Amino acid sequence: MTTHTIINPATEQPVRQVEQSTAEQTDEAIEHAARAQEHWRQVAPGDRARLLRRFAELVDTHGDELAALETANSGHPMGAARWEAGQVRDVLMYYSAAPERMAGRQIPVAGGLDVTFKEPVGVVGLIVPWNFPMPILSWGLAPALAAGCAVVAKPAELTPLTAIRVGELALDAGIPEGVFQVLPGKGAIVGQRLVDHPAVRKIVFTGSTEVGRQIMAGCARHVKRLTLELGGKSANIVFADADVERAAATAPYAVFDNAGQDCCARSRILVEASVLEKFMGLLEGAVRGVRVGDPTAADTEMGPLISAAHREHVASYVPDSAPVAFRGSAPDGAGFWYPPTVLAPVPPDSVAYTEEIFGPVVTVTPFTDEAEAIAMANDTPYGLSGSIWTGSVGRAIRVARGVETGNLSVNSHSSVRYWTPFGGFKQSGLGRELGPDAVDAFTEVKNVFIANN
Numbered sequence: 451m452t453t454h455t456i457i458n459p460a461t462e463q464p465v466r467q468v469e470q471s472t473a474e475q476t477d478e479a480i481e482h483a484a485r486a487q488e489h490w491r492q493v494a495p496g497d498r499a500r501l502l503r504r505f506a507e508l509v510d511t512h513g514d515e516l517a518a519l520e521t522a523n524s525g526h527p528m529g530a531a532r533w534e535a536g537q538v539r540d541v542l543m544y545y546s547a548a549p550e551r552m553a554g555r556q557i558p559v560a561g562g563l564d565v566t567f568k569e570p571v572g573v574v575g576l577i578v579p580w581n582f583p584m585p586i587l588s589w590g591l592a593p594a595l596a597a598g599c600a601v602v603a604k605p606a607e608l609t610p611l612t613a614i615r616v617g618e619l620a621l622d623a624g625i626p627e628g629v630f631q632v633l634p635g636k637g638a639i640v641g642q643r644l645v646d647h648p649a650v651r652k653i654v655f656t657g658s659t660e661v662g663r664q665i666m667a668g669c670a671r672h673v674k675r676l677t678l679e680l681g682g683k684s685a686n687i688v689f690a691d692a693d694v695e696r697a698a699a700t701a702p703y704a705v706f707d708n709a710g711q712d713c714c715a716r717s718r719i720l721v722e723a724s725v726l727e728k729f730m731g732l733l734e735g736a737v738r739g740v741r742v743g744d745p746t747a748a749d750t751e752m753g754p755l756i757s758a759a760h761r762e763h764v765a766s767y768v769p770d771s772a773p774v775a776f777r778g779s780a781p782d783g784a785g786f787w788y789p790p791t792v793l794a795p796v797p798p799d800s801v802a803y804t805e806e807i808f809g810p811v812v813t814v815t816p817f818t819d820e821a822e823a824i825a826m827a828n829d830t831p832y833g834l835s836g837s838i839w840t841g842s843v844g845r846a847i848r849v850a851r852g853v854e855t856g857n858l859s860v861n862s863h864s865s866v867r868y869w870t871p872f873g874g875f876k877q878s879g880l881g882r883e884l885g886p887d888a889v890d891a892f893t894e895v896k897n898v899f900i901a902n903n
């Protein structure tokens with residue numbers, strides 16, 4: 451048994467040792483889940499719903515504790531971490547309405563009757579990244595449990611603490627043993643076993659496109675069901691007819707939220723050339739105003755990066771020769787700090803413009819007309835998020851239909867709402883999470899013909 455030392459990214463102090471699960475323990479957990487799922491699928495829908503509501507209520511009463519744990523483990527500002535714990539509660543509550551609404555259909559056929567059932571897929575392997583440990587756990591967990599599936603979740607090596615605690619709260623809420631298990635450990639061991647074990651019938655993976663590709667290949671061997679939520683390089687498109695003040699004031703929050711460690715980060719700002727100068731002037735004030743610092747302080751907006759290695763990775767996109775237009779601040783001393791950084795002008799073949807940096811670095815590039823803006827937004831293998839700023843409803847509709855991406859906001863920097871579908875186009879993923887149909891992704895449709903003679 452090996453252990454992993456969790457480091458507080460804001461202080462570089464050790465927080466806790468976490469035991470890493472082995473391949474054998476993973477197999478045992480999967481087999482336990484398979485037995486538990488047989489029972490769980492037969493729990494009456496109303497009782498499954500009640501248990502999910504009780505689980506949500508316990509997450510709510512432990513919200514401050516979960517938030518403090520996330521702040522220590524991931525460096526998320528306390529306000530953001532409270533929102534994340536609240537998201538787990540809300541997502542559980544939202545999907546607690548599903549078990550009693552999982553109705554099939556009755557289809558008229560010659561010689562009898564055909565009825566359909568939505569059957570749970572079985573054991574689900576849920577592989578979670580380090581950037582939003584709580585919300586992303588809940589997006590797979592809640593609809594899977596609602597559908598009657600059992601879940602074996604593998605949090606990221608760096609950020610397992612809140613997932614472990616949420617697993618304990620599930621048991622306290624009365625979710626039966628084995629229905630939801632949390633297995634901290636390495637991707638190449640625990641994650642790989644979830645992909646390879648035949649009793650796991652579906653993988654929900656959120657993480658990098660590179661690992662997502664390997665997981666897709668692994669799932670192909672078993673024709674295993676799969677949802678992929680992968681990387682992004684999203685555009686924030688600002689037209690000259692927009693409220694440029696608002697667009698500039700909110701642009702930092704569309705990309706520097708969670709220190710840019712956000713798959714939805716709008717990390718390419720595209721601005722109509724005629725308002726570029728005005729926009730840059732306003733953006734500079736907004737970026738310098740982002741409050742970066744101690745994540746336990748109530749007014750902090752941006753915390754540190756997750757690790758020293760990740761900070762090095764982010765910094766590699768900003769060499770000494772980089773065209774830094776301006777930057778915000780960051781504390782000195784202990785902690786994996788990196789200041790909000792704006793690069794401009796950036797040629798479209800620069801790696802800072804084409805690759806997902808996953809840190810607080812944004813590029814600004816001008817465009818001349820609507821067609822060019824759409825073409826630039828689409829000139830990427832990714833398609834996860836995006837924002838459009840314009841005063842014209844017609845343009846908003848045209849551009850929204852033209853940009854190849856799964857989640858767009860018009861005149862807003864919002865990206866994820868648990869009651870609307872979320873997922874990517876192109877290499878940003880496969881399938882959708884959240885929204886009213888997410889439970890269907892954890893069911894198989896079965897049709898049964900009943901002869902009438």
Ligand code: NAD
Nearest residue numbers: 578579580605606637641642657658661679680681682713
């Ligand atoms: P990652 O791909 O390195 O790891 C994600 C998870 O996969 C971790 O739990 C890791 O242990 C596990 N893993 C690694 N190798 C594995 C393997 N061979 N088999 C099975 N599991 C394995 O990603 P990360 O660095 O933790 O997260 C950052 C990435 O996640 C970014 O690219 C970001 O865009 C993406 N992301 C996407 C979304 C989305 O919803 N589209 C949301 C958050 C993050």
